[in-house]
Amino acid sequence: MSDQQQEKLFNKKISRRQMLKYTGAGAVGIAIGASGLGSILNTFGMMALEDDMNATNKVLFHGRHQSGIATQTQSHVYFASLKVLVTSKNELQELFKMWTPLAVRLMNGESISQSDANGFVPPKDTGEARGLDASNLTLTFGVGPSLFEKPGLGLSGKKPKELKDLPHFPKDQLNPAYVGGDICIQACADDPQVAFHAVRNLIRAASGKVSLAWSQTGFNSFPVKNGVKQTPRNLFAFKDGSANPNSKNNQDMNNVVWIQPGESENWLTDGAYLIVRRIQMHLETWDRTALREQENVFGRHRDSGAPLRKLNEMDELEVNRLDEKGNPVIPVDSHSRLAREAGERIHRRAFSYASGVVDETGAYDAGLLFISFQKNPKQFITIQNRFGRSDKLNEYITHRGSGLFACFPGIQKGSYIGEALFSIL
Amino acid sequence: MKSKALIALILSGGVIMAACNADKDAAPANTDKTQPETVDLQTEMEAYQAFAMEQMDHFLIETEKFVIAVKNGDIDKAKEIYPKARMYFERSEPIAESFGDLDPRIDARLADLEEEGQGKEDWSGYHKIEYGLWVENTTVGYEETADQLLKDAKELRARVETVEVTPDLMITGAVDLLNEVSTSKITGEEEIYSHTDLYDFKANIEGAEKIVEILKEKIKLKDAKLVDTLTAKFTDLNNLLAKHEDGSGNYISYEQLTKEDTKALAEAVNQLGEPLSQIGIIME
Numbered sequence: 154m155s156d157q158q159q160e161k162l163f164n165k166k167i168s169r170r171q172m173l174k175y176t177g178a179g180a181v182g183i184a185i186g187a188s189g190l191g192s193i194l195n196t197f198g199m200m201a202l203e204d205d206m207n208a209t210n211k212v213l214f215h216g217r218h219q220s221g222i223a224t225q226t227q228s229h230v231y232f233a234s235l236k237v238l239v240t241s242k243n244e245l246q247e248l249f250k251m252w253t254p255l256a257v258r259l260m261n262g263e264s265i266s267q268s269d270a271n272g273f274v275p276p277k278d279t280g281e282a283r284g285l286d287a288s289n290l291t292l293t294f295g296v297g298p299s300l301f302e303k304p305g306l307g308l309s310g311k312k313p314k315e316l317k318d319l320p321h322f323p324k325d326q327l328n329p330a331y332v333g334g335d336i337c338i339q340a341c342a343d344d345p346q347v348a349f350h351a352v353r354n355l356i357r358a359a360s361g362k363v364s365l366a367w368s369q370t371g372f373n374s375f376p377v378k379n380g381v382k383q384t385p386r387n388l389f390a391f392k393d394g395s396a397n398p399n400s401k402n403n404q405d406m407n408n409v410v411w412i413q414p415g416e417s418e419n420w421l422t423d424g425a426y427l428i429v430r431r432i433q434m435h436l437e438t439w440d441r442t443a444l445r446e447q448e449n450v451f452g453r454h455r456d457s458g459a460p461l462r463k464l465n466e467m468d469e470l471e472v473n474r475l476d477e478k479g480n481p482v483i484p485v486d487s488h489s490r491l492a493r494e495a496g497e498r499i500h501r502r503a504f505s506y507a508s509g510v511v512d513e514t515g516a517y518d519a520g521l522l523f524i525s526f527q528k529n530p531k532q533f534i535t536i537q538n539r540f541g542r543s544d545k546l547n548e549y550i551t552h553r554g555s556g557l558f559a560c561f562p563g564i565q566k567g568s569y570i571g572e573a574l575f576s577i578l
Numbered sequence: 579m580k581s582k583a584l585i586a587l588i589l590s591g592g593v594i595m596a597a598c599n600a601d602k603d604a605a606p607a608n609t610d611k612t613q614p615e616t617v618d619l620q621t622e623m624e625a626y627q628a629f630a631m632e633q634m635d636h637f638l639i640e641t642e643k644f645v646i647a648v649k650n651g652d653i654d655k656a657k658e659i660y661p662k663a664r665m666y667f668e669r670s671e672p673i674a675e676s677f678g679d680l681d682p683r684i685d686a687r688l689a690d691l692e693e694e695g696q697g698k699e700d701w702s703g704y705h706k707i708e709y710g711l712w713v714e715n716t717t718v719g720y721e722e723t724a725d726q727l728l729k730d731a732k733e734l735r736a737r738v739e740t741v742e743v744t745p746d747l748m749i750t751g752a753v754d755l756l757n758e759v760s761t762s763k764i765t766g767e768e769e770i771y772s773h774t775d776l777y778d779f780k781a782n783i784e785g786a787e788k789i790v791e792i793l794k795e796k797i798k799l800k801d802a803k804l805v806d807t808l809t810a811k812f813t814d815l816n817n818l819l820a821k822h823e824d825g826s827g828n829y830i831s832y833e834q835l836t837k838e839d840t841k842a843l844a845e846a847v848n849q850l851g852e853p854l855s856q857i858g859i860i861m862e
Contacts, residue, residue: 275855275856357852360853361852364845364849
């Protein structure tokens with residue numbers, strides 16, 4: 154190649170086809186070497202995108218399970234429930250295929266496009282995360298019962314029998330504006346703008362294919378002790394999630410969270426069920442409740458998080474212990490006691506929310522964006538039914554929103570989100 | 579040639595490539611990205627100018643009829659002409675808007691003036707007469723406003739001939755028309771007395787549709803699928819609007835729309851807006 158030719162090439166736009174010609178064979182291919190070729194092909198979208206191991210504050214996208222479930226809870230969530238507008242299985246499959254490389258990029262802390270040279274069209278990436286690192290962003294995708302009932306999609310035969318709308322629980326006052334959805338995207342990050350940016354760009358890239366049904370932001374703050382994040386407190390100032398399984402213990406997680414072969418439809422193996430509840434907490438009434446009563450409501454000490462009459466958060470809840478007068482130390486209608494008696498475990502990943510003012514009452518619209526993961530919705534239903542009408546906490550909270558989603562297993566390199574759902578078998 | 583230089587060459591090729599749509603093969607190699615104005619849109623720009631002038635001709639004719647009705651005290655006639663005359667203006671809003679002084683004289687809402695610290699005494703144009711017709715149920719006292727409106731409409735018509743239509747005006751204008759709908763029509767803020775917002779709504783959409791129609795062949799060259807998507811999304815939105823029309827171009831009052839109706843319309847507008855914002859690919 155002459156210098157003149159080289160000059161010309163520099164000033165030209167090179168098509169993918171031309172690129173192949175230059176890189177595909179001969180001296181050129183050898184000259185750039187294996188790693189160089191890889192990065193070029195990557196640029197052209199010809200190789201599956203990979204997790205960038207050098208990215209700062211990064212959680213892996215690829216793996217056996219989806220991120221954002223066993224991942225240590227981040228400080229922020231943007232939870233989005235979507236309606237699908239596509240009407241065929243093929244279009245739905247294409248949607249998840251299209252989202253996959255975008256999700257990898259977002260979780261690498263990258264922009265979804267490298268450059269925006271044409272000033273006559275809007276930038277591909279909305280840009281508000283530019284300069285921010287990956288911030289431990291996780292993206293968790295799930296599908297709701299309503300998706301399987303859409304006639305054109307032909308998915309009814311793949312619907313797990315346990316994937317159905319949650320039953321009505323005592324004292325539920327659900328607002329249709331915060332119920333259900335065909336697809337959910339749970340975006341968690343240690344930076345609220347990173348989480349929002351991710352969902353915003355995924356939805357925008359899917360314009361005409363999905364629309365936003367409802368969404369909710371949430372936050373958590375973690376006291377740090379000896380470099381270790383402690384259990385966060387909810388807006389009632391009590392610790393939330395003390396009884397979780399140990400997310401680093403495979404056995405524990407397999408028992409409680411990850412769907413094992415044969416436990417549900419095959420496409421859900423290594424996945425989990427996500428339950429989301431938008432729970433308004435009546436801060437005004439709580440704040441005029443005496444400390445002792447507050448502690449009786451939870452059955453735990455407020456400051457330490459320890460069960461009543463215990464010192465440490467992780468101490469055993471002594472449900473059989475009686476006090477001097479012969480009454481149970483942990484009140485029979487206390488929240489943590491009822492949860493324990495239900496005999497089921499779930500993996501809680503809750504966030505607080507504060508979203509302005511309730512129109513009718515002028516009260517804070519604030520509370521808990523409860524999110525839990527479990528291998529079967531029954532685990533949650535059993536606990537919630539156990540709370541029933543007797544849970545003392547009911548006086549201070551109202552469930553306003555609800556959703557159940559089956560979260561896909563993790564995505565292997567070269568595969569795409571939800572692939573097993575679309576495979577022929 | 580040294581291999582180091584070659585790596586640089588290939589990598590820079592990759593970077594250049596990344597700047598355009600990596601989903602498809604690149605456009606002919608002679609389109610230099612740094613010189614987008616070399617794309618020849620002369621025919622299209624002329625077609626758009628002709629469209630705008632035609633709209634303004636009609637706008638002037640209908641405004642004259644409107645003004646006569648107002649001055650004759652014929653309230654019913656004036657109310658009948660009002661929404662339809664305005665449609666000619668709304669269709670070519672990207673052009674009308676380019677006259678910063680004329681546009682508010684013809685089309686200002688009282689709320690717009692109040693935002694700028696002005697009041698009723700500074701108000702003129704269609705919406706002032708709208709207030710007389712629908713709120714006060716009279717034309718008395720609006721004769722002078724009507725005369726001024728006709729003068730302004732004539733001036734607008736004359737000045738449209740001098741407008742320099744640019745690719746940017748068309749590309750940005752199409753999206754702006756939709757943004758008009760999203761921000762003021764969908765909320766019923768445009769016609770707060772007459773509630774004839776759906777006429778303006780329809781006209782804005784037709785204005786955007788016209789731009790796409792003119793640019794269609796150019797868009798097709800870059801992305802044929804985009805044309806299909808746009809056609810489908812315009813159809814969806816027009817079908818939704820047709821539900822509120824009586825078959826002869828008359829729309830129901832905006833007040834009669836339910837919350838679900840307006841939400842469906844707003845979503846259809848957004849679904850159209852996203853692909854519409856991509857028509858600038860013709861400049862690549």
